[in-house]
């Protein structure tokens with residue numbers, strides 16, 4: 001492994017993912033780096049001191065601290081409000097909330113910002129997998145890409161499903177949404193970032209078909225992708241353990257960020 005060049009890491013959002021990623025980077029991947037955080041929550045002093053964290057209340061202060069890498073794990077709003085400025089300042093950014101990229105204007109703005117700052121926007125696979133195969137298959141033409149997401153009913157709390165269903169009394173698998181990845185990404189910003197990852201890897205936001213299911217029979221986050229095209233067919237199924245702090249979020253999402261950061265340090269990139 002080459003000498004690490006990441007000495008300062010900024011994390012936007014210190015929730016379920018942020019805390020996991022922070023711990024993994026501090027203990028495994030980048031133990032000698034300095035860490036700063038922008039988060040809306042008040043964190044106990046004992047926690048920030050034990051983690052040697054610098055806390056900022058806004059992204060401008062984080063940029064002035066001159067991080068080598070920023071990791072967004074806060075939500076779509078942070079991709080809109082904070083990420084372009086980081087990129088323009090020449091800072092590489094890893095984002096978890098890739099559903100925000102369903103907005104074409106934002107995608108273009110992020111690309112322009114990255115070009116202007118000579119920085120990179122690093123998108124992670126998050127809670128889904130097998131995207132490398134879909135990206136490869138795309139070159140020969142894809143006819144159909146379908147994503148099916150299945151989570152326990154309570155994981156859909158606080159989403160539009162709450163307005164239509166009594167989630168607590170769902171007693172059989174119930175489809176709570178059917179549509180495109182473009183719609184799902186916007187309507188389910190904390191649950192359907194995976195649909196954006198599939199869309200960006202395959203046939204795009206409009207053509208990626210999405211079905212979301214509240215299933216009282218599952219206790220994990222189940223993600224399935226089916227794709228068909230000139231290459232043949234593929235079918236992928238992940239049964240993800242949710243993070244204890246946030247049932248909407250799979251542990252794999254945090255692990256994929258950790259892997260994306262580790263990759264920045266590797267000479268052999270796979």
Ligand SMILES: NC(=O)c1ccc[n+]([C@@H]2O[C@H](COP(=O)([O-])OP(=O)(O)OC[C@H]3O[C@@H](n4cnc5c(N)ncnc54)[C@H](OP(=O)(O)O)[C@@H]3O)[C@@H](O)[C@H]2O)c1
Pocket residue numbers: 012013014015016017018038039040041073074075076077078081096097098124125126127128189190191193194245246248249250253
């Ligand atoms: N790609 C994937 O597969 C995938 C998987 C899971 C999650 N995600 C994305 O990652 C995000 C974080 O997930 P999580 O499980 O860690 O969520 P979480 O536990 O809710 O933590 C998010 C934290 O970020 C804070 N925050 C929100 N907006 C902020 C902003 N603009 N600036 C600073 N802090 C902000 C939140 O504060 P408040 O509580 O006050 O809002 C909260 O402390 C999700 O919202 C989702 O967009 C992606």
Ligand SMILES: N[C@@H](CC(=O)O)C(=O)O
Pocket residue numbers: 126127189190191192193194195221240248249250251253
């Ligand atoms: N919450 C994730 C899915 C997951 O973590 O299982 C998303 O936004 O796609």
